[in-house]
């Protein structure tokens with residue numbers, strides 16, 4: 001008799017999504033987490049050694065995918081008291097001469113600020129945001145079946161095809177033909193840079209068009225209190241359905257695992273191969289070990305005495321700010337990173353949660369979340385590069401900095417083993433690896449070892465807090481190990 005039906009290794013959003021789904025199907029589920037706190041990339045914590053009382057998002061901060069994800073839509077974060085607060089400006093991209101691209105929820109309002117490229121934005125991102133379900137079904141699908149919206153109606157087919165054509169256009173040297181000005185291409189390229197990949201590439205274009213569409217259709221919100229609120233809701237549901245969570249347990253080999261019918265790994269493929277060892281057939285092991293990690297991010301958590309003094313007023317109202325200047329400057333910076341060099345002006349992401357959530361401010365102090373793109377495994381302290389980049393668009397920034405707390409790329413895995421060398425996407429975001437993630441096999445969640453599955457962001461649909469890797473893996477576990485094709489309801493119980 002097994003101790004559990006399923007043991008999940010790792011409690012990131014995907015591990016917890018798998019655990020919640022399996023527990024709701026009536027199975028006995030245990031989650032083992034290496035860190036002292038659950039959540040992986042969705043944790044909100046005090047900085048080590050800090051006595052300000054401020055809470056910082058350890059990894060993710062901004063959550064368009066949590067709003068759009070079919071898993072979280074059914075799970076219904078709002079009904080569980082998680083308030084996703086939407087900024088007036090979803091994301092902003094300042095340029096050197098004081099201009100800025102501002103993405104509002106309303107595509108027409110966004111386009112109105114883009115001058116000569118107003119129609120170009122509406123014709124690309126505006127059109128896609130008229131059918132966001134098609135974009136979500138293609139961008140957050142399982143990469144093994146035809147996106148559902150494509151088959152649902154003629155309009156769905158056309159919208160999915162339009163997304164594909166947009167990716168072909170913005171992911172190739174053709175990308176310059178659409179735009180005539182400087183602001184709109186920079187605004188879109190700042191989103192493409194989330195892939196931390198050379199530009200233009202198809203994978204970065206897919207990332208850009210999906211996330212930009214979500215800005216107009218769903219929004220780019222921040223959870224009140226920080227990303228840990230999402231984790232707390234998942235853990236509460238797991239426990240309410242009989243699941244167990246043990247933190248501070250790092251699984252290094254099968255000897256660390258209690259007996260169970262199935263195991264689900266919220267780890268990278270190579271880590272799963274290390275743990276499974278001889279249980280993996282040789283070909284399966286080789287396939288998992290071929291998985292490639294990508295470029296990196298290095299983080300700086302700031303404590304500020306006031307808001308960032310952005311030169312452009314619109315940028316001050318944005319939930320997320322992309323820094324790096326014009327499209328050619330962004331291309332140059334990402335090219336340097338891909339070549340293993342530190343960019344002189346690295347692409348940098350910034351979010352000031354207290355702007356939307358005054359409770360994040362304590363005694364006049366506020367946290368600022370930032371990270372910069374750097375070569376994989378970088379040991380360079382990013383504080384000066386990030387500070388200089390922010391100061392470039394917000395003169396006087398240094399005056400509001402009370403303290404800066406860097407995490408180099410090389411140390412990112414110390415608080416989450418999945419971010420090897422600072423690869424926050426848990427695998428390089430190339431077009432090949434977006435589809436053949438983690439392997440090219442028909443079932444991307446099966447490891448090849450009996451009863452052992454992967455569910456992390458290294459599986460489809462890839463990085464982001466959407467829980468779908470976990471949900472898709474749970475679907476496979478239920479079908480193959482427990483013979484059930486009926487997925488449980490994820491909706492909160494009323495009353």
Ligand SMILES: Cc1cc2nc3c(=O)[nH]c(=O)nc-3n(C[C@H](O)[C@H](O)[C@H](O)COP(=O)(O)OP(=O)(O)OC[C@H]3O[C@@H](n4cnc5c(N)ncnc54)[C@H](O)[C@@H]3O)c2cc1C
Nearest residue numbers: 010012013014034040041059060061062251456457464465
């Ligand atoms: C700096 C940073 C910023 C980000 N910003 C955003 C953002 O704004 N929005 C967004 O949507 N996404 C963002 N992401 C990405 C997002 O956080 C991840 O894609 C997401 O958390 C992946 O979820 P996961 O469950 O696959 O893995 P993770 O969240 O990484 O969780 C994996 C868990 O498994 C545990 N684990 C690993 N190995 C073992 C082991 N051997 N034994 C036991 N436990 C183990 C880890 O400790 C961890 O808790 C960001 C990531 C980082 C690092």
